[in-house]
Amino acid sequence: MSNILVLQSDFGLVDGAVAAMCGVAHEVDKDLKIYNLTHDITPYHIWEASYRLYQTVEYWPKGTVFVSVVDPGVGSNRKSVVALTKDGHYIVTPDNGTLTHLKRYVGITGIREIEESKHRRQNTEHSFTFHGRDVYSYTGAKLAAGKITFEDVGTAQKIDDILELEVGEVTKTGKSVKGSIDILDVRFGSLWSNVTREDFLEQGFEYGDRIEVVIRNGSTLVYNNRIVYGKSFADVYVSEQLIYVNSLYRMAVAINQGNFAKAYSIGTGIHWTIEFKKVD
Numbered sequence: 176m177s178n179i180l181v182l183q184s185d186f187g188l189v190d191g192a193v194a195a196m197c198g199v200a201h202e203v204d205k206d207l208k209i210y211n212l213t214h215d216i217t218p219y220h221i222w223e224a225s226y227r228l229y230q231t232v233e234y235w236p237k238g239t240v241f242v243s244v245v246d247p248g249v250g251s252n253r254k255s256v257v258a259l260t261k262d263g264h265y266i267v268t269p270d271n272g273t274l275t276h277l278k279r280y281v282g283i284t285g286i287r288e289i290e291e292s293k294h295r296r297q298n299t300e301h302s303f304t305f306h307g308r309d310v311y312s313y314t315g316a317k318l319a320a321g322k323i324t325f326e327d328v329g330t331a332q333k334i335d336d337i338l339e340l341e342v343g344e345v346t347k348t349g350k351s352v353k354g355s356i357d358i359l360d361v362r363f364g365s366l367w368s369n370v371t372r373e374d375f376l377e378q379g380f381e382y383g384d385r386i387e388v389v390i391r392n393g394s395t396l397v398y399n400n401r402i403v404y405g406k407s408f409a410d411v412y413v414s415e416q417l418i419y420v421n422s423l424y425r426m427a428v429a430i431n432q433g434n435f436a437k438a439y440s441i442g443t444g445i446h447w448t449i450e451f452k453k454v455d
Contacts, residue, residue: 229276244307364434
């Protein structure tokens with residue numbers, strides 16, 4: 176193992192929850208290298224947790240262990256699992272949809288249910304609401320430290336049985352491509368779609384084109400305008416809008432030094448659609 180543990184949650188940093196998870200991990204091995212992916216996931220937002228893992232995991236060394244705790248069903252009969260990705264990363268998490276993007280876009284080669292009788296911190300069996308500390312951080316630390324193997328985690332599960340969230344479809348016409356707004360580049364309010372660069376370029380779009388952008392929330396038209404397709408924000412003036420390829424090779428829309436999502440009250444999810452149309 177890499178001796179690296181990366182934590183993600185919706186806990187925030189305003190109380191002791193994350194510190195408790197770190198402390199438990201260091202109880203297992205004081206030499207563990209512990210990092211935070213983020214603890215600012217929108218509360219209960221499993222989709223967001225899934226996407227942030229997809230955005231991040233591939234850039235860490237093989238063998239890195241991730242603990243992701245966005246768990247509105249904590250204490251219920253949902254499974255606690257460890258998944259192994261195609262690229263050799265381990266994800267310790269509830270099986271509640273958090274693995275959606277990794278399964279679909281990266282690949283999962285194995286998954287095991289955590290045997291809590293063996294992999295739960297001692298004297299926590301009467302606490303049912305903090306599995307992030309008592310089960311996930313503890314198990315993740317043992318795995319990262321090499322004190323258990325993936326096979327020691329518990330019984331193997333069927334990869335096909337991993338719970339997945341619904342993902343928006345991409346449709347192409349030859350003159351337009353339409354997808355969903357998956358997530359925001361949070362601090363800057365840019366819209367990140369599920370439309371890949373390849374899908375976009377198949378429609379004949381080129382740098383410098385002004386492209387019609389149509390955004391809907393369900394059947395309600397929210398935004399319709401023509402925007403320049405550029406390489407970077409420097410291609411437009413401050414406060415102007417831009418279509419660009421984001422860091423995941425997906426199409427995105429932004430306002431240079433502004434916040435597109437706030438400016439037009441735009442949200443995310445499969446009901447929020449964005450269409451890029453060629454202007455005749």
